[in-house]
Amino acid sequence: MGMAWSSAPIPCTYTKTFGVGVRGLENCGLSCCINALLQSFAATTELQELLNRWQPSEESHDHNVPLELKRALEAMKDNKQDRPHQDFLECLHYNKVCRLMQHDADEVFHTILNLIQKQMSDQQTATAITNLYKIEVEGCCRCSECKNEHCVPNFFLSFPLHLPERTSTLEDCMKMFFECQKLEGSEAFYCGRCEKKTPSVQGYRLVSLPSILCFNLKRVRKTSSYPKKLNLKVSFPETINLSEILPEEHPQLSQSRYRLYAVIVHVGTAMCGHYTAYIYSTDRQWYYIDDSHTSRVSWEAVQETYGGRELFSHTAYMLLYRTLNTEAA
Ligand SMILES: [Zn+2]
Incomplete structure (x- = not known):
């Protein structure tokens, strides 16, 4: 997809063994973004189990x-x-995810999940699919004078993580997400109990975590002239325990240990990019998939997507973790 450096051939170790390894997908007119997402969906066996259970009705249009x-x-x-x-690409095109256009992987990920919820004849299964990814939070605002708290339930399908202006870790980005903000002066909220505008503290509180935990590293920053991609280094671990990261005021989490199984990578600049994916397959090996090219790689190769190197802008954009509580290992 027009990336100068990406034309170098990548050794293809495509395996035909059923259920083992991965298979590449041809780039059909700028479909790299959807190809990378499809690879992550294919690695999400929990999603496939739900889709397999569904018997589409006759009137499925x-x-x-x-x-x-x-x-x-x-x-x-x-x-x-x-x-x-x-056929999936054509179907998305019909549903306004147009072909021959560059897309944002996180946006398309949300569009696909929303269309599943909307178009599935079996609404119970559709909700089960949404719940696979659903991160429940409360947006809370506490009056600094009377301590009265007002909370509104909300949810995310992927954690929108902004990056600090320095080398950081996924844990740092999470902590930053849950940091409280002081609202005062012109930003002050009206407190119903104090019956006036008062300084307040606002922030998110985690309510529950899903089986599949998706993080979106917000690497694109809008500037006055054109969007700019941040190449800052953000490291992330293969396994993560969220109860060790989150501040104490968050409730005890029933599932907090997760394992990384898919990384959607953005290559290039904010203006001209390409998507690829790293997948941890059922054979417990990491694979790199660049459209139709696949190769078996090490965890060290996945770590190359942490970023921080100006010339080789090959950075993790979405991270998919699965809960370890239900896994035997
Ligand atoms: Zn108050």
């Missing part, structure tokens, strides 16, 4: 995103088709 996703993921498993994702 054309251009149904959950149906085409289900078909694409099934077709990716058997190697009969050259383009197992073609």
